Amino acid sequence: MERVLNLTWLIPLFPLLAAATITFVPQIYYKKKLSARLTIGMMSLSLVLAALVFVATVAAPDTQARLQPSEAAPAGHGQVEAVDEAHSGETAAEEPFLPPRPILEREFHWMATGTTRLVLGFWVDPLTAAMLVMVTLVGLCIFIYSQGYMAAEDYQGEDARYSRFFSYLGLFAASMLGLVIADNILLLFICWELVGLCSYLLIGFWNWKKSAADAALKAFITTKIGDAGFFIGIFLLYIYTGNMNIGHVIHNPEVLHQLATTTLPATWPIIGGASIASLAALGLFIGTIGKSAQVPLHVWLPDAMEGPTPVSALIHAATMVAAGVFLVARMFPLFQVAGPGTMGFVAWIGGITAFFAATIAIGQYDIKRVLAYSTISQLGYMVLALGVGGYVAGFFHLITHAFFKALLFLGSGAVIIGAHHVQDMREMGGLWKRLPKTFWTYLIGMLALSGFPFIFSGFWSKDEILLDAFHANPALYVLATISAFLTAFYMSRQMFMVFAGKPRSHGAEAAAEVPLLERKVVRAVPEYGHGHHGESGGHGEHGRHGAHGGPLPLNMTLPLVVLAFGTVLLVAVGVPLEWFGLGEGTLFARFVGGHAEFNWTVAGISMTVAFAGYAVGYLVYGRNLLETVHDPDPLKVRLSRAGLGWLFTLWERKYYVDEAYHYVFVQGTHLLAQAFAWFDRTVIDGVVNGAAATARRLSGVFAWVDLNVVDGLVNALGWFGRVFSAIQGWVDLHIVDGLVNGVALATGWVGNRLRRLQTGQVQDYLMLVLLGLLILIGLVIYF
Amino acid sequence: MAIPLSWYLLVAGALFCIGLYGALARRNAVGILMGIELMLNAVNVNLIAFWRYQSPAAFTGQVFALFTITVAAAEAAVGLALVIAVFRSRKTVNADEVDLLKW
Numbered sequence: 082m083e084r085v086l087n088l089t090w091l092i093p094l095f096p097l098l099a100a101a102t103i104t105f106v107p108q109i110y111y112k113k114k115l116s117a118r119l120t121i122g123m124m125s126l127s128l129v130l131a132a133l134v135f136v137a138t139v140a141a142p143d144t145q146a147r148l149q150p151s152e153a154a155p156a157g158h159g160q161v162e163a164v165d166e167a168h169s170g171e172t173a174a175e176e177p178f179l180p181p182r183p184i185l186e187r188e189f190h191w192m193a194t195g196t197t198r199l200v201l202g203f204w205v206d207p208l209t210a211a212m213l214v215m216v217t218l219v220g221l222c223i224f225i226y227s228q229g230y231m232a233a234e235d236y237q238g239e240d241a242r243y244s245r246f247f248s249y250l251g252l253f254a255a256s257m258l259g260l261v262i263a264d265n266i267l268l269l270f271i272c273w274e275l276v277g278l279c280s281y282l283l284i285g286f287w288n289w290k291k292s293a294a295d296a297a298l299k300a301f302i303t304t305k306i307g308d309a310g311f312f313i314g315i316f317l318l319y320i321y322t323g324n325m326n327i328g329h330v331i332h333n334p335e336v337l338h339q340l341a342t343t344t345l346p347a348t349w350p351i352i353g354g355a356s357i358a359s360l361a362a363l364g365l366f367i368g369t370i371g372k373s374a375q376v377p378l379h380v381w382l383p384d385a386m387e388g389p390t391p392v393s394a395l396i397h398a399a400t401m402v403a404a405g406v407f408l409v410a411r412m413f414p415l416f417q418v419a420g421p422g423t424m425g426f427v428a429w430i431g432g433i434t435a436f437f438a439a440t441i442a443i444g445q446y447d448i449k450r451v452l453a454y455s456t457i458s459q460l461g462y463m464v465l466a467l468g469v470g471g472y473v474a475g476f477f478h479l480i481t482h483a484f485f486k487a488l489l490f491l492g493s494g495a496v497i498i499g500a501h502h503v504q505d506m507r508e509m510g511g512l513w514k515r516l517p518k519t520f521w522t523y524l525i526g527m528l529a530l531s532g533f534p535f536i537f538s539g540f541w542s543k544d545e546i547l548l549d550a551f552h553a554n555p556a557l558y559v560l561a562t563i564s565a566f567l568t569a570f571y572m573s574r575q576m577f578m579v580f581a582g583k584p585r586s587h588g589a590e591a592a593a594e595v596p597l598l599e600r601k602v603v604r605a606v607p608e609y610g611h612g613h614h615g616e617s618g619g620h621g622e623h624g625r626h627g628a629h630g631g632p633l634p635l636n637m638t639l640p641l642v643v644l645a646f647g648t649v650l651l652v653a654v655g656v657p658l659e660w661f662g663l664g665e666g667t668l669f670a671r672f673v674g675g676h677a678e679f680n681w682t683v684a685g686i687s688m689t690v691a692f693a694g695y696a697v698g699y700l701v702y703g704r705n706l707l708e709t710v711h712d713p714d715p716l717k718v719r720l721s722r723a724g725l726g727w728l729f730t731l732w733e734r735k736y737y738v739d740e741a742y743h744y745v746f747v748q749g750t751h752l753l754a755q756a757f758a759w760f761d762r763t764v765i766d767g768v769v770n771g772a773a774a775t776a777r778r779l780s781g782v783f784a785w786v787d788l789n790v791v792d793g794l795v796n797a798l799g800w801f802g803r804v805f806s807a808i809q810g811w812v813d814l815h816i817v818d819g820l821v822n823g824v825a826l827a828t829g830w831v832g833n834r835l836r837r838l839q840t841g842q843v844q845d846y847l848m849l850v851l852l853g854l855l856i857l858i859g860l861v862i863y864f
Numbered sequence: 865m866a867i868p869l870s871w872y873l874l875v876a877g878a879l880f881c882i883g884l885y886g887a888l889a890r891r892n893a894v895g896i897l898m899g900i901e902l903m904l905n906a907v908n909v910n911l912i913a914f915w916r917y918q919s920p921a922a923f924t925g926q927v928f929a930l931f932t933i934t935v936a937a938a939e940a941a942v943g944l945a946l947v948i949a950v951f952r953s954r955k956t957v958n959a960d961e962v963d964l965l966k967w
Contacts, residue, residue, distance in 0.1 A: 836967035837967065838967075839965060839966055839967040840963055840966055841962070841963025841964055841965040841966030842959060842960060842962075842963050842966075843896070843959055843962070844887070844888050844889070844890075844896065844959055844960075847887055847888055848888050851884065851888070
């Protein structure tokens with residue numbers, strides 16, 4: 082047994098391997114059927130292992146001890162009071178409820194920085210075991226269903242994206258399973274973020290559709306807001322306890338006591354005087370508000386219906402949104418010691434969400450939107466339960482809800498595909514004859530959800546919640562009961578609009594299923610639109626094979642049956658055992674270590690309320706079956722007659738929350754951006770431009786100085802130069818040249834005169850010689 | 865001995881002056897040449913006079929005079945050749961008419 086438990090870490094690993102293989106091995110990626118089968122095979126392995134782990138957990142001595150009837154145990158409340166540790170002096174007898182210790186815990190060192198070590202690990206306790214089985218079983222049903230569903234969709238030419246879908250599913254399954262077995266709040270957070278990532282990838286799977294891409298982003302961002310709170314909670318826990326191990330906190334009364342009595346100084350604004358436990362619990366709960374779509378962060382979940390229906394079923398009904406509730410359940414002792422204020426906050430958020438979403442669901446026309454708001458409402462129930470101390474009730478509802486909500490979503494997907502991609506309920510009708518398996522299983526899901534008494538587990542889980550609310554706070558009880566009525570009502574509305582009456586569109590008219598006993602082989606991945614299904618389910622008049630759609634294959638209808646069985650079988654663990662003389666509580670309550678009780682008054686009220694819901698649904702919708710697509714909603718008609726038509730519009734328009742958020746946050750951010758842009762343009766650029774203008778003026782002045790003063794000086798010097806050169810020119814012209822010319826003239830004159838000596842007469846020359854000689858003699862004699 | 869030296873020098877001088885006057889004033893080229901001859905002979909007389917009366921033993925004066933005679937002869941020959949050349953070109957022996965180098 083211990084060996085099996087040691088292998089728990091393999092449970093998330095199998096789907097992860099499938100996802101990694103599909104992603105990284107092209108030979109597998111391009112073979113669609115192989116990818117799908119690989120993922121399904123791995124998930125089956127995980128299911129088997131999870132079942133073994135569950136059996137091992139049940140067989141563990143601790144669990145066995147709890148499961149045996151105990152005569153000495155008083156038939157007390159089903160829930161536990163919030164422990165107000167600050168006043169522990171007076172109520173010393175109250176101890177926080179401690180969940181059972183884990184059967185097995187294994188850790189390994191992940192990372193060391195200096196002397197601090199980050200340790201991660203996994204553990205197995207009843208909470209884990211139950212979640213493992215639920216996630217793998219529901220997951221496997223959905224995976225098988227996806228084979229058929231995703232084959233009928235349009236991939237815009239890139240058919241291999243079918244494989245990608247399965248790899249994303251595998252990654253999601255791995256993350257969710259990892260989240261469930263994490264014994265360390267950091268590891269839980271990592272897996273929490275990973276499931277958020279997978280949600281983003283899967284919602285936006287039809288990535289050519291802007292609405293899908295927007296919805297994916299909306300989901301991611303909205304949950305991220307919650308994650309900020311979660312992270313603060315983790316910080317607080319780490320700072321004040323020194324490690325991130327969950328068990329260290331929740332199984333340790335001393336640590337809990339210390340967290341509850343350490344308070345912030347009272348001088349701090351708003352949170353002054355609050356205990357660390359309450360702050361940490363609130364932080365974690367903010368994460369839950371985001372992830373489990375509580376008001377006010379619920380807005381992403383209806384938009385997430387843009388994703389393929391299996392995604393809606395798996396992530397946004399059964400598992401991912403349950404992670405938030407799971408977190409609170411996991412950290413339940415912390416919430417308890419955080420005090421009545423925190424618990425009350427949790428409970429009221431849950432109650433308000435339950436009511437709020439139920440009213441919106443009445444006004445929706447898209448089949449998936451109704452289910453989305455229904456999910457939000459049911460999550461509100463779970464959170465409400467945990468807030469009033471109903472540990473068992475909340476967790477049990479989580480498990481049962483997973484089954485019937487997944488069933489409902491898969492059923493809605495079957496309806497959509499079967500009716501040839503019709504999603505608006507006003508275009509459906511008359512499908513109970515055409516899609517029988519779908520109809521019956523959907524009916525089972527609907528009855529479970531609305532709390533049909535005794536035979537469906539939804540009744541038992543919801544009833545426990547109502548009972549706990551009754552004990553805690555009458556106002557919350559009334560709110561929850563009204564919400565139960567509304568649940569029955571809107572689900573009846575849906576049933577009548579979708580399945581009853583006559584088909585109101587061609588798609589609905591041509592809907593068909595492959596019968597269970599059909600002997601012909603039904604392909605797992607039907608090739609729609611290729612004219613091959615003349616063979617399978619050639620029923621009646623539908624020779625039409627439109628662009629998509631045809632008879633629903635078995636791989637889409639059989640998972641519905643499995644889930645329906647699950648919904649019914651869970652009754653067995655939710656029935657109060659005192660009816661069989663086996664002691665107090667229910668099997669489930671004993672398994673998770675809590676208490677549960679049954680009260681005929683509350684049960685009677687909830688049964689009445691459920692039947693009232695069915696009755697009103699029949700009166701309003703069953704007797705006024707819509708004839709055509711354009712018929713107005715009968716409730717709207719009635720309300721308008723009573724002057725309350727605005728109420729229906731309010732519900733139909735989701736109380737305008739999205740619009741409000743848009744105006745406050747989106748437009749607000751725009752305005753802020755515009756304000757900053759204005760500031761940048763006018764003030765900052767003004768300064769810059771002003772500096773430039775000043776510089777330009779300055780340069781103008783300098784230019785003037787340069788032009789007038791400096792150039793003036795230069796020109797004046799030039800003028801003097803010119804004057805001098807003029808003088809010099811004159812001098813040169815007249816005097817110098819005069820001299821030169823004068824010399825030349827003189828030479829010419831002398832030459833002219835002396836030329837006369839040149840008579841050409843020899844005798845004259847001789848005469849001159851004689852003259853010269855005489856002069857020379859004279860000179861010699863006298864000197 | 866009885867004739868004083870100064871008398872020979874005066875004669876030489878007078879001859880020289882006459883020859884000079886003839887060289888400067890005569891129009892006919894031959895006449896100018898005659899004047900030049902006369903000057904040269906005057907010089908000869910001078911030379912001999914001085915030889916005889918100063919140092920009759922050394923025959924430097926005689927040699928000198930010989931030189932002078934030779935030179936005069938050569939020069940006369942050349943001069944007459946020139947006159948003839950001029951005459952052939954200019955058809956005149958009148959020195960005044962040969963003034964091509966006049967300014």
